[in-house]
Amino acid sequence: MANDKSSMQLISRGILSENPIFKLALSMCPAVGISTTVMNGLLLGIAVLFVQVFSSVTISIFKNLIHPRIRIPTYTLTIATWVTVIDLVLAAYLPEAYAKMGIFVKLIVAFAIITMRLEMFASKESVNDSFWDGLGMGLGFMVGMMTIGFVRELLGSGAIFGYDVLGFKPLLFFILPSAGFFVVGLMMAFFNWIEIFYKRSKGLKR
Amino acid sequence: MNLAYTRYIVLTALLFLLAPIFARAEGLVVNQKFISDKEIQVTFSGPVDKAVTENIQNYTIYEEPDPDIRLELSSAVLADDGKSVTLFFKEPLNTAKTHVITVHGLAGIDKTTFTVSKSYLGYLFGILISALLINNFVFTKYLGLCVFFGTSKKKDTAKGMGVVFTMVMVVSALMSWFFYNFILIPFDLNFLQIVVFIGLVSLTVQAVDTILRKVNPILFNSFGVYLVLVIANCVIIAVPLILANNNYNVFETFMLALGAGGGFLLALYLMSSVSERMQLANIPKTFKGLPIAFIVAGQFAMAFLGFSGLQLF
Amino acid sequence: MKDMLTIVVRLTISCLLAASVMGVCFIFTSNAKKHNEHVKEQQVMYELLGYKNGAKIPESLALHEVYRYVISSSEKQSIGYLVPKASGKEAGYDFVNIDLNGALLENKAVALSETEVLETETRNKAVQQAVGAGYTANFADRIIIVTDNGKRIAYLIGGKFQGFKTFVNVMLAVDPNFSLLGMEILEHEEDPGLGAEIEQDYFKNQFKGKPFEALKTINVVKAPIPDDYLKALTGKLSEADILKFREQYKDKDIYALTGATISSKAVSNGVKGIVLKFAYRINVLDKVLREQQLAVSF
Incomplete structure (x- = not known):
């Protein structure tokens, strides 16, 4: 069960090579739906990070007690419990931010990425590794959300974290609801382009 | 034998549903409706006294939630046949609300009270259209995108998926409605919303899954890896969460679920039609796969933005 | 059969665990939520009155809450107002029932303290008691009357x-x-x-x-x-x-x-x-x- 993956590797894998948004293309709904500002991305990212880490650790601790036949229901129950917790906490202590994120906090329960990590990683690996893996995936999601939020907020309202940075009148289009699709699509294409470029330059050197 | 029973049950159910419409036709007042935002037309079963109906002092009119705020009439005009009267108001009415009208002294009766509202069927239909087009779950609420991008490659799969989703949605939404109204609310357990709803959805999906495996193995095979994802799909779980926020009754819940499912089916079908064409197109290497799918979805979303503000009833 | 039994037992245990986690969390957050909502509401109110964040609120300023109910029976409807009595802090409330033409129907004292009135259920129950059987009282809205030294x-x-x-x-x-x-x-x-x-x-x-x-x-x-x-x-x-x-x-x-x-x-x-x-x-x-x-x- 023990393996030689270091914590840094697990984290960087979540953020870069297996980024849940840009690479695995899972949990796209909030990436398109509420990524109008960096702040929204950050807050939902934190919520997902919390749920992912806690669920991963919980499942990893109890992995030998979970009957294989009721694997999926147990995962769902675990995730739903932690989502309820974060939902109640956010509603109580950060009511304004909670109102902005609307239904999406509750919908974390249906994020494919979390179930997938539980099934593929936490149910097999040690508690320690599961923690780092959950942290990596959660951070990857948060970084992805914040990047999209950054682009949309900068171009759409000319601000970052609510502070004006652009001197000119921004393009309203980028904060309109439908622009989320375009921004995510273009950014995916951009990352693909970098990857192709990188591979090609590597190939030339060799 | 069995068939006859079913027919009886369907007929009784229909009669039960239509009962309010028949019941309304009885009595002195036959029909009442909004003509414009300043006019209400009332039709009586027979000719009525002109002096009574044209005297605006004989009317008390208010919106149902505000019985103390009287709405002022500027005039009341009886039609030539003596059967229908048109009421003209000073201020524009809020036609979305139910208006209560009381006429004094009509046909020798001290008080005749009736209500005017927009047709309830129209309202229900409005919820359906709203969930289907105006607030399409995929293009304007951004839900269910994983499945949307995953299974919208072929038209056949898209259609099958859409139909199954609609079924699951309707069944799970109705069950959630009962749980929400009869268990969660009375016992103040609202914070268990998420767990209860996801449990009900999983249950429904499991049932559909078992049935489908027996009835249509071909469709079952085409689900592939997405079967696990369907259990906890955001587009399905979103319906109960939305209805919990809106205090819908059971008919409205049904319409919302049907509209949401239909909207999902529509989105999948539209997307798969484009995907089939795109396979023939020459797409830049960097845009192949998901990026171009997102751009297309964005264009659809912009087109769907055009539906906003659509009001049929 | 044995398999079934272990599944049932394990599922029950996990459900109990989950329920206790959520229950504890609910107990801890529900009070904080109410408190924060109240604070937020107060802040919005004072901002509307021109006291921006941190500005000092004069002692003479007082907020009086009036609750409006729609009273209905099978025959007629009226409007009821729950208004705070004048003398002292713990003076309780008056329930003023006014008919649709603006004439007083009845006026009853309702024993509610200032904190009790904030609890929706306690307040609704007290009002229901005041209107008596045969009538239903539905909460409609709340208005707040702001006075400075007794002047509105x-x-x-x-x-x-x-x-x-x-x-x-x-x-x-x-x-x-x-x-x-x-x-x-x-x-x-x-x-x-x-x-x-x-x-x-x-x-x-x-x-x-x-x-x-x-x-x-x-x-x-x-x-x-x-x-x-x-x-x-x-x-x-x-x-x-x-x-x-x-x-x-x-x-x-x-x-x-x-x-x-x-x-x-x-x-x-x-x-x-x-x-x-x-x-x-x-x-x-x-x-x-x-x-x-x-x-x-x-």
Whole structure:
């Protein structure tokens, strides 16, 4: 069960090579739906990070007690419990931010990425590794959300974290609801382009 | 034998549903409706006294939630046949609300009270259209995108998926409605919303899954890896969460679920039609796969933005 | 069979664990949530009255809450108001039942303390008791009467109306002549970039200072906001200039938001409806209180 993956590797894998948004293309709904500002991305990212880490650790601790036949229901129950917790906490202590994120906090329960990590990683690996893996995936999601939020907020309202940075009148289009699709699509294409470029330059050197 | 029973049950159910419409036709007042935002037309079963109906002092009119705020009439005009009267108001009415009208002294009766509202069927239909087009779950609420991008490659799969989703949605939404109204609310357990709803959805999906495996193995095979994802799909779980926020009754819940499912089916079908064409197109290497799918979805979303503000009833 | 048994046992245990985690969390957060909501509400109220973040609130300022109920039986309806009594803090409340023509039906004392009245269920039960069997009392809304040294200076009214997508929840402050002192959007679900702009200063500040007469016929115009007025609305000019512009535009219609005319219209109509209804009701209530010589705290 023990393996030689270091914590840094697990984290960087979540953020870069297996980024849940840009690479695995899972949990796209909030990436398109509420990524109008960096702040929204950050807050939902934190919520997902919390749920992912806690669920991963919980499942990893109890992995030998979970009957294989009721694997999926147990995962769902675990995730739903932690989502309820974060939902109640956010509603109580950060009511304004909670109102902005609307239904999406509750919908974390249906994020494919979390179930997938539980099934593929936490149910097999040690508690320690599961923690780092959950942290990596959660951070990857948060970084992805914040990047999209950054682009949309900068171009759409000319601000970052609510502070004006652009001197000119921004393009309203980028904060309109439908622009989320375009921004995510273009950014995916951009990352693909970098990857192709990188591979090609590597190939030339060799 | 069995068939006859079913027919009886369907007929009784229909009669039960239509009962309010028949019941309304009885009595002195036959029909009442909004003509414009300043006019209400009332039709009586027979000719009525002109002096009574044209005297605006004989009317008390208010919106149902505000019985103390009287709405002022500027005039009341009886039609030539003596059967229908048109009421003209000073201020524009809020036609979305139910208006209560009381006429004094009509046909020798001290008080005749009736209500005017927009047709309830129209309202229900409005919820359906709203969930289907105006607030399409995929293009304007951004839900269910994983499945949307995953299974919208072929038209056949898209259609099958859409139909199954609609079924699951309707069944799970109705069950959630009962749980929400009869268990969660009375016992103040609202914070268990998420767990209860996801449990009900999983249950429904499991049932559909078992049935489908027996009835249509071909469709079952085409689900592939997405079967696990369907259990906890955001587009399905979103319906109960939305209805919990809106205090819908059971008919409205049904319409919302049907509209949401239909909207999902529509989105999948539209997307798969484009995907089939795109396979023939020459797409830049960097845009192949998901990026171009997102751009297309964005264009659809912009087109769907055009539906906003659509009001049929 | 044995397999089944272990599944059932394990599932039960995990459900119990999950339930206890959620239950504990609920117990801890529900009080904090109520407290925070209350604090937030107070903050919004004081901001509407002109006491910005951190500004000192004078001791003489007092808020009196009046709850309105719609009383209905099978035959008739009436309106009931729960008003705080005049003397002392723990004086309790009077329940004033007024018929639809504005005449007093009955007046009863209701023993409720100031903290008890904040609890929706306790309050509803007490009111139900006061109206007696055969009648049902449905809570309609709450108004807050603001007094300074016993003199009325403003009313705070909450309200909800249909926006473009779903409901818009607002709180309004009006002065004793029913001119608007300010508006705050508490909750809405309009589109970001379009209808969601209703919560921006340049839209909601247009309502500031609108007199009652102008509100009665208020409408929206589809035109861009003049540049200097826009500056005044967003607070980029000096205090005196802002007041000058407010005076200049006070009888004008509301400039609609670009691309969100329906949302703008919904807000202006909603505000108009709330204020008109409130003005009628408070006059009726005041008349009854004066005629009956009831000692109330405001």
